[in-house]
Amino acid sequence: MDIRVRFAPSPTGPLHIGGARSALFNYLWARKNKGTFIVRSEDTDLERSSRESEQNILEALRWLNIQWDEGIEVGGERGPYRQTERLALYRDYTEKLLDNGDAYYCYCSEEEIEQERQTLIAKGQTPRYLGKCRHLSTEQRTVLETEGRKPVVRFRVPVTQAIHINDQVRGDVVFDSDGIGDFVLVKSDGIPTYNFAVVVDDVTMNITHVIRGEEHLSNTPRQVLIYQALRLPVPKFAHVSLILNTEGGKMSKRDGDTAVLDYQKKGYLPEAIVNFIAMLGWAPSGKEEFYTLDELAEVFSLDRVSKSPAVFDLQKLNYINAHYIKVSAPERLAELALPYVGEMGILPQEERSDKQQEWFANFIKAISGKITHMAEVKDFIHYFHGPVPLEPEGEALEVLRGEQVPAVLGLFRKKVREVELLSGATVKVLLKQMTKELKLGGKLVYMPVRVALTGQMHGPELYDVIPLLGGENVLKRLEVTEKRYLRGLRSPQG
Numbered sequence: 001m002d003i004r005v006r007f008a009p010s011p012t013g014p015l016h017i018g019g020a021r022s023a024l025f026n027y028l029w030a031r032k033n034k035g036t037f038i039v040r041s042e043d044t045d046l047e048r049s050s051r052e053s054e055q056n057i058l059e060a061l062r063w064l065n066i067q068w069d070e071g072i073e074v075g076g077e078r079g080p081y082r083q084t085e086r087l088a089l090y091r092d093y094t095e096k097l098l099d100n101g102d103a104y105y106c107y108c109s110e111e112e113i114e115q116e117r118q119t120l121i122a123k124g125q126t127p128r129y130l131g132k133c134r135h136l137s138t139e140q141r142t143v144l145e146t147e148g149r150k151p152v153v154r155f156r157v158p159v160t161q162a163i164h165i166n167d168q169v170r171g172d173v174v175f176d177s178d179g180i181g182d183f184v185l186v187k188s189d190g191i192p193t194y195n196f197a198v199v200v201d202d203v204t205m206n207i208t209h210v211i212r213g214e215e216h217l218s219n220t221p222r223q224v225l226i227y228q229a230l231r232l233p234v235p236k237f238a239h240v241s242l243i244l245n246t247e248g249g250k251m252s253k254r255d256g257d258t259a260v261l262d263y264q265k266k267g268y269l270p271e272a273i274v275n276f277i278a279m280l281g282w283a284p285s286g287k288e289e290f291y292t293l294d295e296l297a298e299v300f301s302l303d304r305v306s307k308s309p310a311v312f313d314l315q316k317l318n319y320i321n322a323h324y325i326k327v328s329a330p331e332r333l334a335e336l337a338l339p340y341v342g343e344m345g346i347l348p349q350e351e352r353s354d355k356q357q358e359w360f361a362n363f364i365k366a367i368s369g370k371i372t373h374m375a376e377v378k379d380f381i382h383y384f385h386g387p388v389p390l391e392p393e394g395e396a397l398e399v400l401r402g403e404q405v406p407a408v409l410g411l412f413r414k415k416v417r418e419v420e421l422l423s424g425a426t427v428k429v430l431l432k433q434m435t436k437e438l439k440l441g442g443k444l445v446y447m448p449v450r451v452a453l454t455g456q457m458h459g460p461e462l463y464d465v466i467p468l469l470g471g472e473n474v475l476k477r478l479e480v481t482e483k484r485y486l487r488g489l490r491s492p493q494g
Contacts, residue, residue, distance in 0.1 A: 003035025011054035014259035031297035039071035060260040102229035105151035128181025175221035267374025272321035281310035318372035366464035387476035390455030
């Protein structure tokens with residue numbers, strides 16, 4: 001059997017992590033089985049759908065390197081791939097269901113439907129349509145139409161039927177048809193509902209496997225009934241678990257439920273996002289943590305997709321992204337980091353000299369092991385750039401009040417002036433010399449130097465910071481610190 005799978009988002013907003021995972025799992029299943037991966041658009045929500053959202057979704061997939069074989073912008077023999085361009089096809093299938101008696105016209109008003117719904121709720125029963133229009137005669141229909149009522153088309157749900165779904169993640173799931181009620185196939189404006197359109201699309205595109213989120217499981221019995229009414233084979237279903245936050249609740253933006261391209265803007269690497277979302281609800285058989293997209297395609301299997309909810313852990317994502325930053329080429333990282341320092345007015349692109357580019361590459365090397373995403377370069381730039389350090393606070397300020405500090409900073413200034421070239425190696429030698437000459441432990445020497453130059457007690461290694469600051473900025477920062485805190489020209493609080 002030729003495997004054919006699809007990702008069919010509704011373009012009512014940007015692509016989020018849950019949708020990206022659905023796309024990835026379908027892509028991996030297609031690649032694993034040398035099948036076809038299709039991307040189409042369920043754009044029948046005319047008020048909320050937009051081409052802008054569609055483009056965001058496609059751009060996000062491309063950024064993640066999830067390439068599709070058939071569908072929007074790629075083409076194929078089974079298009080068109082937007083539902084709004086397939087309305088004639090839905091009409092044909094609607095007529096088949098009407099002709100066979102599997103569907104009928106319903107003229108009930110929204111008020112009547114709501115009243116029926118409230119009555120069922122009051123009785124403690126499942127709200128559903130009870131079939132008032134199931135057996136209307138031609139004369140009755142004519143009367144209702146002369147009243148100006150525009151009908152919907154409803155599916156005639158079989159009575160007392162067990163609907164079995166052999167789900168490849170959840171096993172045999174059974175629904176009772178009596179709890180469903182006759183559902184709408186086509187709205188009064190002629191637009192098909194999701195459950196109808198998706199079946200027609202999957203049928204005409206020869207979809208063999210439907211891999212999607214667990215929230216769609218409740219839709220599946222309706223879709224299976226439509227397949228049966230059309231006397232067509234039912235695809236294999238696999239419903240992937242929900243994604244929850246670390247507290248077990250619904251995801252929010254605070255938890256990381258952010259548009260995929262927002263992660264791009266924050267400087268996450270696409271291979272890290274792919275690696276992370278692959279593990280949301282799926283587990284490899286081995287202990288390996290990091291996989292390329294091709295490696296994932298080799299090892300992915302539906303039988304290792306979990307029934308239990310997946311947990312979105314932002315710390316785990318940052319851990320994975322930090323790994324990919326560490327193993328990425330410095331040139332790539334520098335290119336990714338430039339927009340963030342550009343926002344701060346540092347190293348404007350049109351004016352960068354060769355010396356500045358070299359400085360920036362060395363800066364990225366110095367911090368690549370300390371950041372979780374590229375936007376964090378803005379948090380580190382002050383260590384390495386400019387003549388003025390951050391103002392120390394709390395414990396850092398206390399460091400500058402040590403009695404040895406004037407001697408330490410004075411000797412440090414003298415050593416810096418004597419060194420022809422500040423490099424990592426020369427800085428290490430210089431600092432060791434200071435501990436010997438002052439007969440002080442390393443912390444009593446290194447910490448005042450660090451605070452004087454950066455205003456902070458922690459951060460990148462001094463042998464990275466000092467060469468990148470350069471002798472001129474080092475001396476200026478020492479002067480600023482001494483004026484503020486050691487000469488009494490400015491109070492520690494001021």
